[in-house]
Amino acid sequence: MALPFTMVAMDGAPTDRDLAAIGLLQDPVRRALYEHVVAAGGEVSRNQAAEAAGVGRGLAAFHLDKLVEAGLLEASFRRLSGRRGPGAGRPAKLYRRAAGEVAASLPPRTYETAAHLLAETVEQTGADLELQAAARRAGVRAGRRQPREGGLAVERLLAARGYEPYRDGAAVRLRNCPFANLSGEFPVLVCAMNLSLIEGLLEGVGEPPGRAVMDPAPGRCCVAVTSKDNQD
Amino acid sequence: MATHHLAQVNIATLRHPLDGPELAGFVAQLEPINALADAAPGFVWRLQTEDGDATAIRPFDDERIMVNLSVWSSLEALRAFVYASRHLGVMRHRRAWFTRMADPYLALWWVPAGTVPTVAEARRRLQLLARSGPTPAAFTFRDPFPEPTGDSAGRSR
Numbered sequence: 483m484a485l486p487f488t489m490v491a492m493d494g495a496p497t498d499r500d501l502a503a504i505g506l507l508q509d510p511v512r513r514a515l516y517e518h519v520v521a522a523g524g525e526v527s528r529n530q531a532a533e534a535a536g537v538g539r540g541l542a543a544f545h546l547d548k549l550v551e552a553g554l555l556e557a558s559f560r561r562l563s564g565r566r567g568p569g570a571g572r573p574a575k576l577y578r579r580a581a582g583e584v585a586a587s588l589p590p591r592t593y594e595t596a597a598h599l600l601a602e603t604v605e606q607t608g609a610d611l612e613l614q615a616a617a618r619r620a621g622v623r624a625g626r627r628q629p630r631e632g633g634l635a636v637e638r639l640l641a642a643r644g645y646e647p648y649r650d651g652a653a654v655r656l657r658n659c660p661f662a663n664l665s666g667e668f669p670v671l672v673c674a675m676n677l678s679l680i681e682g683l684l685e686g687v688g689e690p691p692g693r694a695v696m697d698p699a700p701g702r703c704c705v706a707v708t709s710k711d712n713q714d
Numbered sequence: 715m716a717t718h719h720l721a722q723v724n725i726a727t728l729r730h731p732l733d734g735p736e737l738a739g740f741v742a743q744l745e746p747i748n749a750l751a752d753a754a755p756g757f758v759w760r761l762q763t764e765d766g767d768a769t770a771i772r773p774f775d776d777e778r779i780m781v782n783l784s785v786w787s788s789l790e791a792l793r794a795f796v797y798a799s800r801h802l803g804v805m806r807h808r809r810a811w812f813t814r815m816a817d818p819y820l821a822l823w824w825v826p827a828g829t830v831p832t833v834a835e836a837r838r839r840l841q842l843l844a845r846s847g848p849t850p851a852a853f854t855f856r857d858p859f860p861e862p863t864g865d866s867a868g869r870s871r
Contacts, residue, residue: 608813610806699798
């Protein structure tokens with residue numbers, strides 16, 4: 483996914499800020515509000531979030547602002563009516579998921595640094611095809627482990643892996659790139675790896691791997707899963 | 715109005731002849747991807763022969779080396795085309811079509827708006843990047859430099 487260039491995150495022990503942000507989500511109301519904003523994929527007003535979480539507007543506002551303070555959400559003001567000037571009313575406060583990442587691993591694990599070093603090495607040695615083959619195999623293995631009951635195995639699998647799938651006509655698009663920092667720095671390498679991984683997941687759950695296609699656009703994962711096999 | 719545009723050169727060494735079966739996938743994508751570039755937001759110019767592409771231009775001693783040379787309104791416009799369009803899907807096959815190069819294969823630099831670079835100039839920018847690393851005169855996506863504010867076109871700042 484082509485996100486704006488991100489700084490390489492520096493791994494290390496979780497900061498107080500990271501831990502506090504994660505702790506905030508323990509509250510079920512805050513968790514529901516956060517998940518509603520994330521699932522909406524764009525800006526959400528206080529009223530919309532309050533309704534979705536089944537709480538009053540004032541309580542929603544309080545918790546939403548806590549989430550902004552913690553760096554989990556970002557707020558902006560905009561007039562929803564599209565009118566301007568006097569009489570247009572006060573701009574609404576809108577919330578969206580913050581661009582930054584919150585991560586905490588206990589004990590500290592520094593996979594981000596390792597991933598960047600490995601990606602840099604694969605890039606320098608030109609081992610793209612070997613990486614794609616490894617990703618395909620890993621995808622097949624993960625797909626085979628997926629329980630078969632019910633439909634939509636692919637979507638559940640993608641959701642479980644953090645892709646945040648959503649329906650867009652006949653296609654399933656992915657709101658989140660689980661490799662965002664890495665794909666920002668090594669887009670060709672990492673997006674191709676990602677496509678191979680998803681092809682493997684499809685194969686593993688018994689779907690045609692050709693349903694996965696590269697369909698990048700700003701602000702989403704580079705891969706989409708179409709309703710039919712596109713294998714050429 | 716921007717006073718500068720971003721010039722981009724990249725080179726690639728063919729693993730196999732362009733008219734052979736190994737490169738058929740690449741050749742098939744030339745026209746649609748070039749058309750995509752021409753229509754892309756921020757596209758200004760690209761090097762091409764009367765065939766509509768630049769595959770016949772082989773300016774290096776090693777005639778397997780092909781060159782892409784283009785001009786864009788901004789770094790963001792170029793980045794969006796390269797990494798967030800169907801172009802990305804084509805690039806994932808790069809190792810099947812082209813050998814990996816030890817020296818820099820892509821260089822970016824700012825040119826005064828309204829001018830286009832020559833192939834010789836592009837070669838110099840690649841050499842400069844190889845010699846000095848990323849500088850305002852020749853840089854990369856990973857280590858970009860902002861558009862110059864004066865009219866120095868990234869020569870020295």
